[in-house]
Amino acid sequence: MAPVPIADDLFTWPDDEPRLIGGRCAECGTHVFPLRAGCARCGAAAVERALLSRSGTLWTWTSQGFPPKAPFRGEFAGTDPFEPWLVGVIELPGQLRVESLITGCTQDELEFGMPMRLVTMPFRTDEDGQEIITFAFSPEGADHA
Amino acid sequence: MPDVAIIGVGIHRFGRFPGKPALAMGAEAARDALADAGLTWADMQFAVGGSYEVDQPDAVVAELGLTGVQFTNVYNGCATAGSALALASQTIKLGQHEIGLVLGMDKHESGAFTADPQEYGCPPWYGEMGLFLTTKFFGMKINRYMHDHGITHQTLAEVAAKNYRNGELNPNAHRRKPLTPEQILGSRMVNYPLTQYMFCSPNEGAAALVVCSADVAHRYTDKPIYLRSVVTRTRRFGAFEVHTPSASVAADHVPAPTVDAARAAFEAAGVDPADVQIAQLQDTDAGAEVIHMAEVGLCADGEQNKLIASGATAPGGSLPINTDGGLIANGEPVGASGLRQVRELVLQMRGQAGDRQVAGEPRVGLAQLYGAPGVAAVSILST
Numbered sequence: 001m002a003p004v005p006i007a008d009d010l011f012t013w014p015d016d017e018p019r020l021i022g023g024r025c026a027e028c029g030t031h032v033f034p035l036r037a038g039c040a041r042c043g044a045a046a047v048e049r050a051l052l053s054r055s056g057t058l059w060t061w062t063s064q065g066f067p068p069k070a071p072f073r074g075e076f077a078g079t080d081p082f083e084p085w086l087v088g089v090i091e092l093p094g095q096l097r098v099e100s101l102i103t104g105c106t107q108d109e110l111e112f113g114m115p116m117r118l119v120t121m122p123f124r125t126d127e128d129g130q131e132i133i134t135f136a137f138s139p140e141g142a143d144h145a
Numbered sequence: 146m147p148d149v150a151i152i153g154v155g156i157h158r159f160g161r162f163p164g165k166p167a168l169a170m171g172a173e174a175a176r177d178a179l180a181d182a183g184l185t186w187a188d189m190q191f192a193v194g195g196s197y198e199v200d201q202p203d204a205v206v207a208e209l210g211l212t213g214v215q216f217t218n219v220y221n222g223c224a225t226a227g228s229a230l231a232l233a234s235q236t237i238k239l240g241q242h243e244i245g246l247v248l249g250m251d252k253h254e255s256g257a258f259t260a261d262p263q264e265y266g267c268p269p270w271y272g273e274m275g276l277f278l279t280t281k282f283f284g285m286k287i288n289r290y291m292h293d294h295g296i297t298h299q300t301l302a303e304v305a306a307k308n309y310r311n312g313e314l315n316p317n318a319h320r321r322k323p324l325t326p327e328q329i330l331g332s333r334m335v336n337y338p339l340t341q342y343m344f345c346s347p348n349e350g351a352a353a354l355v356v357c358s359a360d361v362a363h364r365y366t367d368k369p370i371y372l373r374s375v376v377t378r379t380r381r382f383g384a385f386e387v388h389t390p391s392a393s394v395a396a397d398h399v400p401a402p403t404v405d406a407a408r409a410a411f412e413a414a415g416v417d418p419a420d421v422q423i424a425q426l427q428d429t430d431a432g433a434e435v436i437h438m439a440e441v442g443l444c445a446d447g448e449q450n451k452l453i454a455s456g457a458t459a460p461g462g463s464l465p466i467n468t469d470g471g472l473i474a475n476g477e478p479v480g481a482s483g484l485r486q487v488r489e490l491v492l493q494m495r496g497q498a499g500d501r502q503v504a505g506e507p508r509v510g511l512a513q514l515y516g517a518p519g520v521a522a523v524s525i526l527s528t
């Protein structure tokens with residue numbers, strides 16, 4: 001079975017160069033993510049589907065040092081001993097700052113403003129053995145698994 | 146002449162009380178506040194109750210007495226106490242009632258707050274991916290703030306150490322063991338750069354205030370403390386906030402809701418940030434106290450390193466902050482947290498704070514709350 005995304009209409013898939021699926025307000029041009037009916041800026045219910053930029057820069061980040069409670073379901077938290085992972089905010093120029101998991105690097109390699117790009121990564125395997133993937137950002141040029 | 150006075154303050158200690166319902170703690174805090182005011186429950190013409198976990202805080206009447214009083218329940222996230230106080234203030238200003246009780250109580254499970262992301266306007270995948278977490282937001286916000294304004298790890302540790310020292314002097318605090326900056330920096334990394342001992346934890350407790358029309362306050366006390374203003378605000382377009390899968394880059398330098406609430410509160414109170422002599426700020430974590438110092442207007446961005454290193458925000462300093470130990474030493478029962486802050490301001494401004502009394506009986510005080518998904522409240526008090 002081919003892996004499936006964690007949610008419909010979240011990122012383009014299958015795609016060698018995945019993009020996040022957001023929206024753009026037909027009234028004021030503002031980008032939104034995730035795709036929703038109303039515009040966060042002007043309130044118009046005129047948001048049209050739009051693919052976001054695949055590349056951006058690291059605006060901020062932190063480490064995740066404990067396994068989150070439900071509704072968290074990521075299998076990458078199941079290691080023993082627990083291994084922290086990285087999360088951050090990626091600025092997509094002229095569009096949005098997006099919260100995301102960060103993969104393909106260690107904490108020591110992170111620098112504010114470094115170029116990042118959208119990738120997919122394994123998330124969990126469901127009860128039927130279906131592999132589920134999600135999106136993450138990785139340093140530009142990093143060899144993510 | 147201010148409109149509203151605070152004439153009684155009460156608390157049920159914050160901490161862990163297995164088997165004790167939140168409503169029982171609420172009743173004790175209410176009785177404590179009524180006794181402080183020299184009044185009884187039957188004297189209350191209205192009441193406002195705030196809680197996250199208790200559906201109907203007004204059920205406390207079973208314990209206090211079924212007087213038929215108007216009792217309104219409010220919930221507004223971490224700003225619940227601000228909204229409860231605002232409602233009480235409006236009730237008095239409108240002339241509907243002259244005297245009433247504001248009560249907050251909660252009893253949370255241990256560990257970081259969680260909920261259904263969809264209840265906060267976030268998609269299910271945001272929670273499944275582990276992004277629906279307040280602690281990681283605070284880590285990301287202070288990490289960026291440190292990068293922009295040169296705040297040091299040592300400053301974060303000194304803030305937490307100060308709040309534990311203040312908690313040691315507060316018999317109602319949850320954590321009363323002082324910790325050194327080295328112990329704080331060396332504790333488990335929760336969300337970089339924030340370590341375990343830099344965070345507050347959700348816990349249990351209650352707090353209460355008796356408020357009345359300023360016109361009649363001297364009937365009850367020689368030393369009323371006046372509520373000069375209380376303002377709540379939500380996030381604006383572009384602000385970087387808790388539980389936000391994305392924010393716009395089209396609105397850079399958008400003020401946080403605390404900035405908006407503070408500006409409006411100062412304007413309504415007719416006082417200047419420079420007039421503030423004591424403050425209780427939302428220290429969900431040590432970084433939040435640092436950021437909120439600037440957001441409410443008590444210092445410029447980046448000045449915090451110097452202010453904290455010099456002891457300015459310690460009880461003996463020029464601008465004492467979180468004199469009862471703040472959220473870091475007291476924990477956060479959401480419905481009660483902001484009323485604890487106001488109680489501490491009142492005690493300090495009356496000169497009744499005991500071992501932790503700051504010098505010079507401050508005349509102007511500020512309390513600030515902030516929480517998910519981007520809501521803030523600021524109250525300003527004066528003698």
Ligand SMILES: [Zn+2]
Pocket residue numbers: 025026027028029030039040041042043044
């Ligand atoms: Zn729009």
